[in-house]
Amino acid sequence: MAGTEIFGMEEIEALADVIKRKMIHRYGSHAARKGIYRVEEFEKKAMEITGSKHALALTNGTAALIVALHGLGVGPGDEVITSPFTFIATVEAIVACGAVPVLGDIDETLGLDPLSAEKLITERTKAIMPVHMFGGAADLDAIIEIGNKYGIPVIEDACEVVGGTYKGRYLGSMGKCGTWSFDPNKTLTVGEGGIVLTDDEDLYFKMDCYHDHGHIHSKEHERGEEGKFGLGVNYRLNELQGALGVVALEKMPETLDKLRKTKKRILDSVKETGIKPRPMHNAEGDTASHLIFILPSQEAARSFRSAAAEAGTGFGIISENTWHYAKHWKALEEIGEKDIFGTKSPSYAADTMAVTEAILSRAVMTGLNINMSDEEIERIINSVKCGAKAALC
């Protein structure tokens, strides 16, 4: 699960090179750095992989979301529609811009249900932010169609699915913009890091300046002499992280291949039990970081969990996952109290998430490691078989 699993000599050499050259800042010192810009290489690699016209590296995925929202002009009083099944950073990024998160429902793929999103659109809606969770894509075609119908940009939160695809295209590269995360829990990590992908020149320019105190970046000028475009913040990535990012993206195909083979082997082996894997819009492009089954009832999910645990594998019921389900986030109450610029925040009470609850309370999940022995994989297969027997018979 964590990208440190694949750390080796390549990362050590990439870091040692940056340290030996004492060139840690991603910008400036053009003559001294002799044409070596690691963060820029990381961005170029992301562009080559995804086909996106622009990639901007940032300090983390949360910063990537904030910069994307800011670049699109989302601010106080605006509303952004997103999913209640995500990491809290998605919602925090919206709040950080002064806007109001509006939570739709999910469907059985565990992504934002496009119809639920459409029903929530108001004249204040400034973006729709589907989240691709645990390897699986949200219903992107339908969501982008709704965005186009109402003239609302779609920001893909693809922080969890670096390298995942949907109908042959990379997640994060299909909306107006999309974000990737390389934090320590992700399959590919640079310690902390993020990327925003976009094809939109103007949006890229705004995000690029904003993420670095408004600097208009140019190799023709030394740092500080390039001119400014407005005020900004500091979400710059440094060259150590950039160097790690280049290696991470080089290792991406082999890493995803391993995960996908492991998941396929497990799913093929448990087919005969009749257990239902999470349906996916991107079965081919699943990053395969998670193994999820949807049981017929919450009781069945509990029986599955007990039997699988007894057989050696811990599965969680996703509705109990405090990290990824808005029902558990007490801090959301603060948003309601703010009532920003006259925009009444929606209720975030648990009973507003009944549709999501009905799905997540039947969904059981375990994470997969990149490097797994035959023995470990067989233990999971056996655990799923035991769980299925207990839950479905």
Ligand SMILES: Cc1ncc(COP(=O)(O)O)c(C=O)c1O
């Ligand atoms: C769906 C989602 N969005 C955003 C983020 C934020 O990424 P980061 O931890 O790099 O800030 C995460 C990280 O876990 C995430 O899972």
